[in-house]
Amino acid sequence: MSGNMNLTLKVWRQKNSSASGKFVTYKAPEISPDMSFLEMLDVVNEGLVKKSEDPIQFDHDCREGICGMCSLVINGEPHGPKRATTTCQLHMRSFNDGDTIVIEPFRAAAFPVVKDLAVNRSAFDRIQQAGGYVSIGTGGVPDANEIAIPKVIADEAFNSATCIGCGACVAACKNASAMLFVSAKISQYAMLPQGQPERYARAEAMVLQMDEEGFGGCTNTYACEAKCPKEIKVTNIARMNREFFNAEFIKG
Amino acid sequence: MLDAKIPSGPLAEKWNKHKFDLKLVNPSNKRKYDIIVVGTGLAGASAAASLAELGYNVKAFCFQDSPRRAHSIAAQGGINAAKNYPNDGDSVFRLFYDTIKGGDYRSREGNVYRLAEVSVNIIDQCVAQGVPFAREYGGLLDNRSFGGAQVSRTFYARGQTGQQLLLGAYSALNRQINLGKVKMYTRSEMLDVVTVDGKAQGIITRNLIDGTIESHAGHAVLLCTGGYGNVFYLSTNAMGSNVTAAWRAHKRGAYMANPCYTQIHPTCIPVSGDHQSKLTLMSESLRNDGRVWVPKTKEIAERLRKGEIKAVDLKEDERDYFLERKYPSFGNLVPRDVASRNAKQVCDEGKGVGKTGLAVYLDFADSIKRLGEDTVAAKYGNLFDMYRQITDENPYKLPMRIYPAVHYTMGGLWVDYNLMTSIPGLYALGEANFSDHGANRLGASALMQGLADGYFVIPYTLGDYLAKIGPAPIDANRPEFAKVKSEVEVRVKTLLSLRGNKTVDEYHRDLGKIMWEYCGMSRDEEGLKKAKGMISDLRADFWKNAIVLGDNEEVNQSLEKAGRVADFLELGELMIDDALNRDESCGGHFREEYQTPEGEALRNDDDFAYVAAWAYTGDNMPEELHKEQLEFENVKLTQRSYK
Incomplete structure (x- = not known):
């Protein structure tokens, strides 16, 4: 294990959604390679607070790579340089002594900046609210084992269901498309028997809401898949397109 | 003596009988009631969705940017249910028995039996929602043995069970938001409870984007705000997990039960x-x-x-x-x-x-x-x-x-069998309450309890209270709201006036070190007494020398953290008091003075088979102890042995 590092950070600072932002340079001295990226920012922030300067705002919560709250574009890449890794699970051993690190918020018209590096991803919630569920209430459901699901289908649906809703797919896409995110949920239900009754209505409602929110279209660059911390596959997008297309015929 | 209102009759019939005895709200009156749900983890999301489905108007609050981020999402291992699918001898009674024994005989028989009973419904519910549990090649659900259970009763979704269950509850919540039955407030932090004539009728929140302090009125308030493990600074909880909602309720009259039980x-x-x-x-x-x-x-x-x-x-x-x-x-x-x-x-x-x-x-x-x-x-x-x-x-x-x-706090707000705290109309669900895990929680039981409370207990028990108080609208313009709101504003101002020389994180770390050293895996009288003094000094110092920057009317992480750490500093002292009071070892509470010759926890059932529920009596005043005697009619209290 190498020794501690001295780093330079160029961080996007923006007071609120209506203010204009700019890069500010900070020193991050004596950073241990065992720190997570967010712990490195904690250290910088603690130094700022000691000097009565406003600490850098960034979203984070579980710090285990599962809540989907952390974000950041690090040196041009959402969640930084490693594959299948959220920012909170990125460790400083991925960087070298003397590095300059550029840190920006996720950039998309549908994700307005809240402050500094934190953005508003409520568009994602509204897409889920449009149809990302099975319309059943609590109680009155069949015994769990009355619904047999082939393991391969269950596993494939699970792969789609692992999406953490972080928005890296949008940030990675030159069109700021949300299709990987939306297609993951549509796919999960399209594959499972529980999702069948509302299969096409759901696809249609979620896609329309996605467009309403101002996300761009997909031009098949696969940047989303490359940067997805949960390795959600672009085949979900193909499935979503098929579902949406079929919805037109089935609507009747 | 506190009355938990556990229904009479044989253990296996209590819940059924109780459900019949509870009053119902007329279907056409349900839309006249407003319910406030704070927190959107497993307990909060499932409660908010289920109550909205019944027809109540729900306002749900979370401090995160989306209800899907609540820390239930991080639970890995699984969820227990007495389905007995593997045919290996499980039953509702066995799950009940294991939970009581695992909790070192410091939980309520009635609650735990009900938990085991509804566990089977939870799995059905989640599967119907499309939660992708692990399956066998035959297409049926897979089970595994977990955390020492001798039967395979744990359902799981790879190492991400909490995520999948929460996304299931979140989807049910989303459906109700879409239908207009739930109004969702994200990036909103509850800072106080409002009581009118002794009943909880609302909350005060702070909008974390622009600092607006808001009053919200409702016929009942449900706290589904998780545990207080971050009092130790380092824990497996999320960074934002905090005790503020529960602690503010405590200071308004809700008893805090068994706070020293930490896992x-x-x-x-x-x-x-x-x-x-x-x-x-x-x-x-x-x-x-x-x-x-x-x-x-x-x-x-x-x-x-x-x-x-x-x-x-x-x-x-x-x-x-x-x-x-x-x-x-x-x-x-x-x-x-x-x-x-x-x-x-x-x-x-x-x-x-x-x-x-x-x-x-x-x-x-x-x-x-x-x-x-x-x-x-x-x-x-x-x-x-x-x-x-x-x-x-x-x-x-x-x-x-x-x-x-x-990792988890078994202690929490005291609730009766209906999940109501000692403040009428104020309920606590999930990890925020104390009721089901005794002095130690078994693996894969937290998800079970959170969802049991939200999907299958509160929809029944809340109706009884609502039917009794009637549907007359609750007015947020009453002077009681203005009074609490102005107290919250004063507190925010006071915090913002702190311009000392030590960061809030430093105070939090110091508190964590004290708690871990003296009130962690093992405790003794001398250490606890020492820690009490240390925390008291640290708290006094915090209110003099902490650095809290910025203004209220903006995104202000400094202010958010300061409010939470200030509450942890008060809770810490109560945990010490509780640990000092309990002159025995049980489950997660290990007092060095009380151990068997083999070094195992030595309970004192004669003197301590009770729930310690603490009542706040005023700033810097000792809290008052109320006891709820635990009655064991169906299990024999034994020394736990895993030899």
Whole structure:
């Protein structure tokens, strides 16, 4: 294990959604390679607070790579340089002594900046609210084992269901498309028997809401898949397109 | 004596009988009631969705940017249910019995039996929502044995069960938001409860984007705000997890029960340095196939710590598989409190490994030899990856290093059988209440309890209260609201006026160190008394020398943290009082003075088979102890033995 590092950070600072932002340079001295990226920012922030300067705002919560709250574009890449890794699970051993690190918020018209590096991803919630569920209430459901699901289908649906809703797919896409995110949920239900009754209505409602929110279209660059911390596959997008297309015929 | 209002009659009939005895709200009147739900984890999301489905108007609040981020999402291992699908002898009574015993006989029979009873409905509900649980090749659900259970009753979704269950509850919540029955407030933090004529009728919140302090009125308030593990600073909780909602309710009259019962989880990734911001759990399902050991002697441990030798170089007779040695029948699968305490003990004896000496090995070499690397990867791949990511070590080649960390708090707001706190109209669900896990929670039972409370208990019990108070609208313009709101504003102003020289994080770290040292895995009277003084001094210093920057009318992490840490500083002292009061050892509460000759927890059932519920009496005043006697009619209290 190498020794501690001295780093330079160029961080996007923006007071609120209506203010204009700019890069500010900070020193991050004596950073241990065992720190997570967010712990490195904690250290910088603690130094700022000691000097009565406003600490850098960034979203984070579980710090285990599962809540989907952390974000950041690090040196041009959402969640930084490693594959299948959220920012909170990125460790400083991925960087070298003397590095300059550029840190920006996720950039998309549908994700307005809240402050500094934190953005508003409520568009994602509204897409889920449009149809990302099975319309059943609590109680009155069949015994769990009355619904047999082939393991391969269950596993494939699970792969789609692992999406953490972080928005890296949008940030990675030159069109700021949300299709990987939306297609993951549509796919999960399209594959499972529980999702069948509302299969096409759901696809249609979620896609329309996605467009309403101002996300761009997909031009098949696969940047989303490359940067997805949960390795959600672009085949979900193909499935979503098929579902949406079929919805037109089935609507009747 | 407190009355938990547990229904009379035989254990197996209590809940059914009670459901019939509860008053119902006329379907056409339900839309006249407003319900406030704070927190959107498993308990909050399931409650908000279920109540909205019934027809009530729900306002739901979370401090995160989306309800899907609540920390239930991080639960890994699984959820218990007495389905007995594997035909291996499970039953509602066995799940009840295991939970009571695992909780070291400090939980209520009535509540725990109901929990076991509704556990089966939870699985049905989640599957119907499209939660992708693990399945067998035949297409039916897979089960595994978890955390020492001798039957396979745990349903799971890889190592991400909490995520899938929460996304299920979130989807039900989303449906109700879409239907207009739930109004969702994100990035909103509850800062106080408003009571009118002794009944909870609203809350005061702060909008975390623009600082607006808002009043929200409702016929009932449900706190589903999780546990208080972050009082220890380092824990497996999310960074934002806090006690503020529960603590504010406590200061308005809700009793806090058994706050000293905290669960220290045995399998977490050890601390690597002072910069550490949180600890990461490795699901205890790993103990099904991993063997826990340390070197037999201090000398070998010393050489390992210095890096002169490697764990894999040690011969079998140089290793001490201490759990297998001491507990031949349960081995590595003893309950969490027992496993944690034993790990601490061997490290205290100087046999710990890793740079700090505060770690033991969890070794998969035998399993990999027996099952093959592919099978082990299929079961635990994501956990192994996570371990590698954090430690830069390959657990397929080297044993993992693990150490206990604060994980769950069994204590919480006191509630009766209906989940109502000591303030009428104020309810607590999930980890925020104290009721089901006694002094130690079994693995895969937290998800079960959160969803039981939200999907299957509160929809029944809340109606009874609502029917009794009637549907007359609750007015947020009453003077009671203005009064509490102005108190909240004063508190915010006071916090913002602190321009000292020590950061809020430094206070939090100091508090955590005191709690971990003196009120952690083991406690004694002398240490607890010392800690009480230390916390009291630290709190006084906080209100003089903390640095809180910025203004209220903006996104202000400094202010948010300060409010939470101020509450932790008060809670810490109550936890110490509770630990001092309980002159016995039970579950997660291990008092050095009370142990068997073998070093196991020694209960005192004659004097302490009660719930300690603390009432706030005023700033810097001692809290008042109320007792709820625990009655055991269906199980015989025995010394837990896992030998």
